[in-house]
Amino acid sequence: MTPVGLLFKVNSEGLFTCPVNASPVDYAKIYPDPESEKAIMGSVVYCIHHKEGCQWSDELRKLKAHLNTCKHDAVLCAAQCGAMIPRVLMQDHLRYTCPRRRANCEHCHKEFSGSALEEHQGNCGHEPVYCENKCGAKVQRRHTQQHIQQHCSKRLVPCRHCGQRYTQDTVTAHGATCSRAPVPCPQRCAAAPVPRDELDAHLRDHCTAAGVSCAFRDAGCRFKGTRQALDRHTEESCQQHLALVSALATRQARQLESLRAAVARLSVNCSGALVWRITDWAAKMAEAKCKDGVELLSPMFYTSQHGYKLQASLFLNGNGAGEGTHMSVYIKILPGEYDALLRWPFSHTVSFTLFDQSSSPDRACNIVESFVPDPTWKNFQRPSKEPDALGFGFPRFVSHEMLKKRNFVKDDVMFLRVKVDPSKIVAV
Ligand SMILES: [Zn+2]
Ligand SMILES: [Zn+2]
Ligand SMILES: [Zn+2]
Ligand SMILES: [Zn+2]
Ligand SMILES: [Zn+2]
Ligand SMILES: [Zn+2]
Ligand SMILES: [Zn+2]
Numbered sequence: 001m002t003p004v005g006l007l008f009k010v011n012s013e014g015l016f017t018c019p020v021n022a023s024p025v026d027y028a029k030i031y032p033d034p035e036s037e038k039a040i041m042g043s044v045v046y047c048i049h050h051k052e053g054c055q056w057s058d059e060l061r062k063l064k065a066h067l068n069t070c071k072h073d074a075v076l077c078a079a080q081c082g083a084m085i086p087r088v089l090m091q092d093h094l095r096y097t098c099p100r101r102r103a104n105c106e107h108c109h110k111e112f113s114g115s116a117l118e119e120h121q122g123n124c125g126h127e128p129v130y131c132e133n134k135c136g137a138k139v140q141r142r143h144t145q146q147h148i149q150q151h152c153s154k155r156l157v158p159c160r161h162c163g164q165r166y167t168q169d170t171v172t173a174h175g176a177t178c179s180r181a182p183v184p185c186p187q188r189c190a191a192a193p194v195p196r197d198e199l200d201a202h203l204r205d206h207c208t209a210a211g212v213s214c215a216f217r218d219a220g221c222r223f224k225g226t227r228q229a230l231d232r233h234t235e236e237s238c239q240q241h242l243a244l245v246s247a248l249a250t251r252q253a254r255q256l257e258s259l260r261a262a263v264a265r266l267s268v269n270c271s272g273a274l275v276w277r278i279t280d281w282a283a284k285m286a287e288a289k290c291k292d293g294v295e296l297l298s299p300m301f302y303t304s305q306h307g308y309k310l311q312a313s314l315f316l317n318g319n320g321a322g323e324g325t326h327m328s329v330y331i332k333i334l335p336g337e338y339d340a341l342l343r344w345p346f347s348h349t350v351s352f353t354l355f356d357q358s359s360s361p362d363r364a365c366n367i368v369e370s371f372v373p374d375p376t377w378k379n380f381q382r383p384s385k386e387p388d389a390l391g392f393g394f395p396r397f398v399s400h401e402m403l404k405k406r407n408f409v410k411d412d413v414m415f416l417r418v419k420v421d422p423s424k425i426v427a428v
Helices: 034-041 060-067 087-097 114-120 141-151 171-175 196-206 227-236 238-267 281-290 400-405
Strands: 044-046 057-059 074-076 084-086 102-104 111-113 128-130 138-140 156-158 165-167 273-278 309-315 326-334 349-354 367-371 392-399 413-421
Touching: 034 060, 044 060, 057 060, 074 087, 084 087, 102 114, 111 114, 128 141, 138 141, 165 171, 227 238, 273 309, 309 413, 326 400, 326 413, 349 392, 367 392, 392 400
Parallel strands: none
Antiparallel strands: 044 057, 074 084, 102 111, 128 138, 156 165, 273 413, 309 326, 326 392, 349 367, 349 413
16 A cells, blocks of 8 residues: 555666565556545656656656657667667667677678677688787788798798798898808908808918918918918928928927936836846846856836935846856945935945745745945945946845746746835844
């Protein structure tokens, strides 16, 4: 029951609503109170599209008639697409959004229905689109493949000199550094341009204009000139070149000499012990037996880096008391470079060891003899520049009998150790 005097409101869908709780009300079922109805129908209302901008306002009874013409009221699309469109927007709808409208593609100008046009858009072959290689160009969609293959500045093209692939807009810049690009000879010779990476070889080996050095440069010839001039120079300078080479050979011989001396200094034995390897033993023994006084001399060695200079001496067929029956060994003190700084007489213990080369080391029986120098002996004084021929040692070091008993000689080789010990003062 609607109280008299209260006005129904009309919502956005055109329905009357209860003024109390705003729920929709069926106009036909409102209790007909003729007095109230009359009052209601006569009451002044706004158009239901007032908010959209319709200014119409009149008695309620005239609203229905107004809505038939109200430009804000929605009606079915005139092209029968089924949409409800406010009259005021119908023109726009029919022109731009109605799926049943007829329209032309702005790119290819073909006519389509609205829905077909929407599908067509994004596929039209005439629409200009940006190149997918991001070269910045805009080409019609139907020409993109051709553009990418033939015109795009970002397409890969091979360098015509080296064959490496570069984008079309960088291949020219690459040519300025390409190792295979031909460049003219900087000496301006008559040769055709050569690939950049062969230029050095050209200048070195083939260029007729480049200055080349004389082949005798290392020998001291300073000549430098073109290849032709060099040929002439080489022909004319035989004498001069020969003199340069000869001088060089002399210089090098001197260098070799000093190098040899340096190597000898470095390789000299300064350990105070010498293991003397005597090879071709049988032949040497045979020689000693048929000739008198055959003496074998060991390599020189030093007692320390700046010590006494020593040499061992060996008579295979004996000497003095051992002649013909024994092998004799001696030590000689040679004039050395550091004698002035050393103590005299020489007083280091000297020992000789003849090695038994038995295959089982446990059963090997070496022969060892040693002595402490007698300070009164002339042999142990500082040697003069012309030293004594004989040293000091053992004329009867080992008998020929004994030599045969054990493996002192094996594979025609004998080993004799000579050891000088400054700390020992007692002979073994
Ligand atoms: Zn209206
Ligand atoms: Zn429509
Ligand atoms: Zn089109
Ligand atoms: Zn492109
Ligand atoms: Zn290249
Ligand atoms: Zn050249
Ligand atoms: Zn020369």
